[in-house]
Amino acid sequence: MTIFRMIAFGAVLTATSAQAAPPRAAKGAASTPAISVQTLKDVTKTLSSNAYEGRKPVSPAEKKTTEYLVQRFKAAGLKPGNPGGPGGGWFQDVPLVEMTAENVSPMAIAGGKTPLSLAYRDDVVVKSYRVTPTIALKDSPVVFVGYGINAPERGWNDYAGVDVKGKTVLILVNDPDWQSPARTGLFEGKAMTYYGRWTYKYEEAARQGAAAAIIVHDAEPAAYGWGVVQSSNTGPQLELDEKGDHADQSDAIGWIQLAKAKALFASAGQDFDALSAGAKVKGFKAVPLGVTASVSFSNTIKRQASKNVIGILPGKTKPKEYVFYTAHWDHLGRCTPVKGDDICNGALDNASGTAGLIALAEANVKAGPARRSQVFMSVTCEECGLLGSRFYAEHPIYPMATTVGGVNMDGLNTIGRAKDFVVTGAGKSELEDMMAKLVAAQGRVVKPEPNPERGSYFRSDHFMFAKLGVPMFYGESGEDLRVGGEAAGHAATLDYIENRYHKPQDEYNPAWDWSGAVEDLQLYYGLGRALADGLAWPNWYKTAEFRAIRDRDTPHARTK
Template sequence: MKNFALTSALVLALAACGESQKAEEATAPYAMNTEALKGHITTLASDEFGGRAPGSPGEELTVQYLETAFRDAGLKPANGDSYTQAVPLVSIETQGAPEMHIKGTSGELKLQYRADHVVWTRREQNDSEVHESDMVFVGYGINAPERGWNDYEGLDVKGKTVVIMVNDPGFATQDPELFAGNTMTYYGRWDYKFDEAARQGAAAAIIIHDTKPAAYGWMTVDSSWTGPQFGLVREDKGTGFSEAEAWITNESAHKLFELAGLDLDALTVAAAKPGFKAVPMNLEFSSYFRSDVNHLNSRNVAGYVEGTEAPDELFIYMAHWDHIGTDPTQEGDGIYNGALDNATGTGGLIELARAYASGPAPKRSILFLAVTAEEQGLLGSAYYAEHPLFELGKTVGGINMDGLNFYGPTKDVTVIGLGNSELDDYLEQSAKGQDRVLTADQEPEKGYFYRSDHFELSKKGVPMLYPNSGYEHREKGRSYVDALMAEYLDKHYHSPSDEYRDDWDLTGAIEDLELYYGTGRLLVDSRKWPNWREGTEFKNTRDTQRAEVGK
């Protein structure tokens, strides 16, 4: 990595750029461009910003950069006279290298931290201990009454340790009639599984890692669930969560089941069939670890362009500004720069803000929202959804940007969750102007719809779009894009090597930003209220929400 002399000189340079931009805007709207976008990315993903972890010096630099950019673009502060919204967080970091001890009638098994497992707690406590807790294999750990599925049926797991498969039975069987077939449902997500285990009273919950159904390798688990783990501050200080939560490697899981005298492969097949019953493992789980607990206020950054006719109605553009930060224990390069994830989306947010602020005044307002702590569980967006700066019932919809195109223009636009809402129609109309088509997520089994910030607003009823880079390069075809994305996911995702590269082609990102601009423009200059489509899990919430407006 290169080191950059940044801090005050950078902000002064950005301010100067902003003043120059304002002078040019007297005659013409701002044109989003690759050089400006590159400047945002290389700054935000520089070593100086240290990986942009919430609560770190990198947050201070990032927030300062965004505030300056929004102010210079001409946005109004969205939180009274402030561009920031405080997000109270708790940081809980496992200390040392705690072991897992599993004892059975035929022997014992010790699992090593990071090599075999990662363990943490979401409770605000310095000492966590699970001692000789009976272990139970609960299959996929799902309780879904609307689907007639309950892995905990007839089971009392209070004080016990549950062992859980990742993803859901639909993916395992590829049966389109089971859950959503190849498409991951929310029941397949790790956060659902830990929360459900806590609701069931489990003392500890352990998820078995498997790369394909998890959609990421062990390296991602290791980097994401070690170091400070952030959560929203809770009145109960997290006592409603399990004492310990963990992932174990697939290899360690096989050893665990062998110790129990069980066949993991056979049970994996059985767990995906309706009527599966949990299996006592006749093992006892123990682990003790200390945690460093700290409280901090992180910040969302928000500015808006006020509408001329319906200023209380608005459209949202959002992106998360945070990444993983710096791992001081790692040999060599320990800075997780997060260039693609998500300096690109944050830079795109600034470019869209400049374009809107310099263009024709919109009839509805437009909010530009840079949220914190996405990497720690969509926390900044969850906080905004609970404490919105604008009424959610009057929020028309929004677009979330999490990783922009880095390989050039494409013939298509990928939509994660295509078919979920009527927002697709507006995106499609805008795409036609670029001679492009919409395509569905090509990897629905990875559950991307539930893995970024739009999901928190979706749960509250607000129709949200999550478009992504296309697959079909205009000149080099599908195989070119597939190879680049495979390399990124294999080598750079959530890794210190996620850095800006000089061979990136940002012309595709600009084309996408123009598409997002055009889509939003169709809505902010209209009186339309797009909704979720029938059958989606969010439509009833939205219908109720809209009915309450004005009461």
């Protein structure tokens, strides 16, 4: 779970400690096996204990974690999900490369009215996806490419008419209509599309041949401060270790402080605010700034590997069609000490979601095999950039074209039942219509995501499936608690973020109320089981970024 996902749960409030009535099963799910609260407690408590040292990938704690997951998958009644693969078929190896940028020079901007020397960490951060010992960007012409978007289905191309090969592109964060108060507009207004994500901007710059891609940091459209950018882009960085050493990527990628970007534009004789406003208008043309950028650094390279853990409940009549449940097992390991405690246990994030994965496996095995196969996958390296889910999606054991869809879990509700349910990234796929019926049958209501501008849909493991066309559902209890209401729910959100998130204080608490988690898990069970027992091939809505990929790769999923 990343810092950008403002989850609503994780603290125990005295106002919500009373046990609520048992949750109702969704309509049509009368035969749903009970979700084992004992499993939720046992798995969360075990994985978040100090013995597991925060479950950091490629640390000694990984072996203990993955072996425990195999033990629980076997006990649940699953079969190995990667026949012939490592660990008796329970594992998928995820090759990783760790790179640490060192001896980073200031970024020198030359050719303008005033030469600039931008300090590493304070003014700019730079790194590289390319696995190479040295990076040397020398006198690279700088081009402002607006939001750096090439979206032919929306008639938008910020790179039209400009050749950026070997050049440095400066890019605005988010997408052009992020300031819209509603969710209307070419780029869905307030709700961020994938075109607004920094990952997309680097990908498109590389496709255009840019030597360097630098995003202008602005706290409001980014939804996080410079401190987050700084800490996330410095120090050891993990990336997938793949053939070609990412030679197709830009030499350097990074961010620049807003004030320094304005100074750079001024040196080039340009008005940053005016050009930024122009970049919001369809038909914007990239602007060569007439200055050059230079920066250099060395990379310390370390190759290693981690593991996804995969189990399967084979289908009865369509075993080669697959429905997925996913949750990441990894966390941060040892971290900045708080009162002498340096283990980031990750109880809520995401020992709880992993416990939910196992509880769902138990429930489905108890119900018996469905028509289609059900795959239960606990992935590695979510915290270091969704690398485990990305590797699986790009190197699937089961073809993406025959993967129906699924559900991802990243933190469960441990503070009691909620009246509402929030769909993350609403407005994207037909899975939402299926889930809405299940939510209504529980006597709950679906509410809009409170902060769609943060792009939370793109920040957990389901997204790597979505990116390759497979609809994955992601949603959770809202803040309107049955005991305590919205005030208690919002207080829990703030308490978790301020006092526990990514800190040693994210620890198991025996006083947690699991009734809300059970209610949500019944929804996940109902959706997954409906997919596994049904004939439907859910698709994306026609306006979704991933519809064309689904239509191309899975023709039988096409709908009118």
